[in-house]
Amino acid sequence: xxxxxxxxxxxxxxxxxxxxxxxxxxxxxxxxxxxxxxxxxxxxxxxxxxxxxxxxxxxxxxxxxxxxxxxxxxxxxxxxxxxxxxxxxxxxxxxxxxxxxxxxxxxxxxxxxxxxxxxxxxxxxxxxxxxxxxxxxxxxxxxxxxxxxxxxxxxxxxxxxxxxxxxxxxxxxxxxxxxxxxxxxxxxxxxxxxxxxxxxxxxxxxxxxxxxxxxxxxxxxxxxxxxxxxxxxxxxxxxxxxxxxxxxxxxxxxxxxxxxxxxxxxxxxxxxxxxxxxxxxxxxxxxxxxxxxxxxxxxxxxxxxxxxxxxxxxxxxxxxxxxxxxxxxxxxxxxxxxxxxxxxxxxxxxxxxxxxxxxxxx
Numbered sequence: 482x483x484x485x486x487x488x489x490x491x492x493x494x495x496x497x498x499x500x501x502x503x504x505x506x507x508x509x510x511x512x513x514x515x516x517x518x519x520x521x522x523x524x525x526x527x528x529x530x531x532x533x534x535x536x537x538x539x540x541x542x543x544x545x546x547x548x549x550x551x552x553x554x555x556x557x558x559x560x561x562x563x564x565x566x567x568x569x570x571x572x573x574x575x576x577x578x579x580x581x582x583x584x585x586x587x588x589x590x591x592x593x594x595x596x597x598x599x600x601x602x603x604x605x606x607x608x609x610x611x612x613x614x615x616x617x618x619x620x621x622x623x624x625x626x627x628x629x630x631x632x633x634x635x636x637x638x639x640x641x642x643x644x645x646x647x648x649x650x651x652x653x654x655x656x657x658x659x660x661x662x663x664x665x666x667x668x669x670x671x672x673x674x675x676x677x678x679x680x681x682x683x684x685x686x687x688x689x690x691x692x693x694x695x696x697x698x699x700x701x702x703x704x705x706x707x708x709x710x711x712x713x714x715x716x717x718x719x720x721x722x723x724x725x726x727x728x729x730x731x732x733x734x735x736x737x738x739x740x741x742x743x744x745x746x747x748x749x750x751x752x753x754x755x756x757x758x759x760x761x762x763x764x765x766x767x768x769x770x771x772x773x774x775x776x777x778x779x780x781x782x783x784x785x786x787x788x789x790x791x792x793x794x795x796x797x798x799x800x801x802x803x804x805x806x807x808x809x810x811x812x813x814x815x816x817x818x819x820x821x822x823x824x825x826x827x828x829x830x831x832x833x834x835x836x837x838x839x840x841x842x843x
């Protein structure tokens with residue numbers, strides 16, 4: 482199925498990123514949003530052109546991509562179908578069952594609609610944070626109903642392919658239970674940890690390291706956006722949070738007992754920590770499947786323009802692929818540590834090459 486023209490309704494992070502990805506692949510993209518400033522910025526970024534629903538020709542648009550909050554997906558779909566805005570329709574909301582149920586209630590045409598959800602995002606929001614490569618290699622859930630036209634499904638699959646993502650077909654209810662575990666509940670948990678920092682002392686904040694930054698990174702996202710997501714998937718998220726809360730309550734009780742001298746309480750804490758390791762190790766690697774074990778090469782790096790480029794140039798010169806990179810800044814100092822994850826057999830060669838070129842490798 483060819484995708485020649487797409488309409489993106491909602492020019493936030495996801496909508497604009499999809500538009501940029503499609504434009505890069507030669508697809509004509511039309512943009513629409515109630516926020517005209519967002520449309521202007523997306524257009525200036527090269528995401529597409531303004532949509533003129535009045536002057537639109539019949540069947541001009543192959544696919545309408547509805548990139549609005551979950552609570553508004555069904556009503557937006559109904560309105561677009563009412564004016565025959567496109568041949569087929571999809572959405573990219575992070576909740577699937579509730580919007581689909583609402584669309585059924587409103588009488589939307591489910592033959593031309595296939596719900597979907599790209600599992601990609603950033604802490605930042607809005608078109609200014611959009612990237613054409615946001616979806617590369619990422620899973621993109623596809624949730625067709627029995628009524629869906631096979632051509633509609635094929636068109637959404639083509640969208641996913643053009644954006645560089647990997648299609649995963651799943652039912653709407655199973656999708657929502659899954660994202661409650663891997664996305665929605667973790668966001669609430671991160672927010673709960675970050676909330677403790679709101680009243681933390683300056684001494685505590687001065688001691689903050691990379692660990693607390695890692696745990697709380699996603700807590701910096703837009704609260705109003707996440708309220709809509711959590712409201713649309715309330716029951717599955719609540720179930721996960723109740724399980725997490727039970728684990729935390731057990732851990733707190735064990736620590737209280739340990740503080741009072743009960744050495745046997747360490748077993749309960751150890752078991753939770755071990756279960757955490759097991760769960761962590763089950764997270765797929767960047768290419769899918771079990772995450773491989775990499776070795777880390779630490780390099781002291783100055784906080785100056787071009788330092789990362791120089792560092793990666795050395796890796797390129799010696800033929801070492803950097804599987805992942807993490808930066809840890811030194812508070813109050815114009816330097817930090819770059820942690821390069823590489824294959825274990827490349828550690829010695831890379832470390833030696835870096836030292837020869839003047840880099841400090843601890």
